[in-house]
Amino acid sequence: NAGVIQTPRHKVTGKGQEATLWCEPISGHSAVFWYRQTIVQGLEFLTYFRNQAPIDDSGMPKERFSAQMPNQSHSTLKIQSTQPQDSAxxxxxxxPLGITETLYFGSGTRLTVL
Amino acid sequence: SQLAEENSWALSVHEGESVTVNCSYKTSITALQWYRQKSGKGPAQLILIRSNEREKRNGRLRATLDTSSQSSSLSITATRCEDTAVYFCAANNAGAKLTFGGGTRLTVRP
Incomplete structure (x- = not known):
């Protein structure tokens, strides 16, 4: 079991560019969550999917951020027109919904916006 | 405001000593989880304690839950240098979504 795989591990973009982050959940897990972590704000919930359907996007910034889960094996988080404050x-x-409340995290993608 | 919050920003102990991280939470919860995050990694769960439980153990770790005071603690005995990490409490209050506290940075010195 490779665990949750996130790519890339590091991404550097220029201000105004687009960034797409990828996530491959553990096989058989039916829920996928995205969080953002910064020193100032800590771990912030962004959005989550259940059986590929968006369930709760209450943490997503209303502009520039979008998330999708086109199939059960991957999810993407896209940030358009990146800003320095998106660095995180x-x-x-x-x-595995219905079995445990435990979240299994990947190692994350460090996004730096110059 | 945070649903769950640790009471200390940082703690430091010598190897072999015991340490306790405390957490307070708001509103009702279905479960309280403790996670540990090491540098460059995502958080990894240590213990899950449900709202109808008062104590849970996992090796050198012991978590307690007091629903009347809306608080939880995580104790680590016989600490090791590899216990150095950031420790988070996280609350489930409805469904699968987890809300994390700000974390307590624990340093275990040789």
């Missing part, structure tokens, strides 16, 4: 570690987690 973006963490993906998966969960």
């Amino acid at each position: 570690v973006y963490l993906c987690a998966s969960n």
